[in-house]
Amino acid sequence: MQKNRKERFFITGGMGYIGSVFGREALKKGHDVCLYDSLMYEQNRVRMMKEIRAVDTKKTELKFIVGDTRNTELLTKSIEEFKPTYVLHLGELSSVYACNHHPALTEDINYTASKKVMDICQKLNIKVLYNSSSSVYGVQKDNKLMTEKDLLPKPTDYYCTFKLKMEECIKNKVKKNPNFKIIVFRPATVFGLSPRLRIELLPNHFTYMAVAHNMIRISELNAYRAAMDIDELVMGYFKVIEKGNWKDLIYNIGHHNLSKGQFAKGIQNVLKCDVGLAPDMGNLRNLQIDCSKFNKEFDFKPNISYEKSIKKVADWMQKNLKNLQSSNFVELLNMPLDEWHKICQSNVAITPRR
Secondary structure (H helix, E strand, O other), X not given: OOXXXXXXXXXXXOOOHHHHHHHHHHHHOXXXXXXXXXXXXXXXXXXXXXXXXXXXXXXXXXXXXXXXOOOHHHHHHHHHHHOOOEEEEOOOOOOHHHHHHOHHHHHHHHHHHHHHHHHHHHHHOOEEEEEOOHHHHOEOOOOOEEOOOOOOOOOOOHHXXXXXXXXXXXXXXXXXXXXXXXXEEEEOEEEOOOOOOOOXXXXXXXXXXXXXXXXXXXXXXXXXXXXXXXXXXXXXXXXXXXXXXXXXXXXXXXXXXXXXXXXXXXXXXXXXXEEEEOOOOOOOOEOEEOOHXXXXXXXXXXXXXXXXXXXXXXXXXXXXXXXXXXXXXXXXXXXXXXXXXXXXXXXXXXXXXX
């Protein structure tokens, strides 16, 4: 994208955690946006549209379509009528818990429907941004910084299973048609504020526990995760769009590589809270990622400090805590509510605050 060129973005999952932030930023930059979303998480459409349309301008178009990516007829018609220059495909189930509870649904949405999205974009010659996940790196024993060329472990959950199947599908499409313009991201765990907040994502979850319960529950202090502020992720997307071309297919994108203990310590630097060890909760992931390829090629320099991001989330949660709790977390979770309660109420052994 040339600096002054106006783009048209069609976003599947446009009312989701990442899609709503991307849509808002695209409008701020003067681009047109179509949000395509099934509202499966009971999002408040009116409130979200106001937040996404943060800048009141008549020079940009914002369109919303209630639609499911499995509805191929509606999806095709919507894309053809909007005539996007880019499709940002985010319309997938994006929680290990949800995917493992509903494997058949996960396959339908994250694989079968996603393949249809690729077919439509390839046929119409539309550029695609696709999110895979850094979770595909699984459990790493030696704290190695994983690169895009490293061998991947066999997936242990349905979320990663179908992310990897989609990566393979996309590789085959590009091999058969090198003119198909698509880039695949393996993002770090994203956190921060959004018009459609996800409270179960690791740093957001830890921050909520500190604000609401004065306690962070951790299963493995020394397990690592890659993470980045959601605003930085969107900045990274626009670095790609502004350049308009890319050398490879798959890119890691992230900022921080921290242990869960370091995540908690950063929150303790912002909020007064205790840390409790809860061995009966959490998942097995332990990974760090090397993002140097993306950073170098796209001159990307993420610079939002972890504690600055946490303070922003904590301030918002403190102001809105009563509303969060009284809502029974409607809109806020991509996982079953009973699983969320289990995590929040796990038995813990207190680690003294230092």
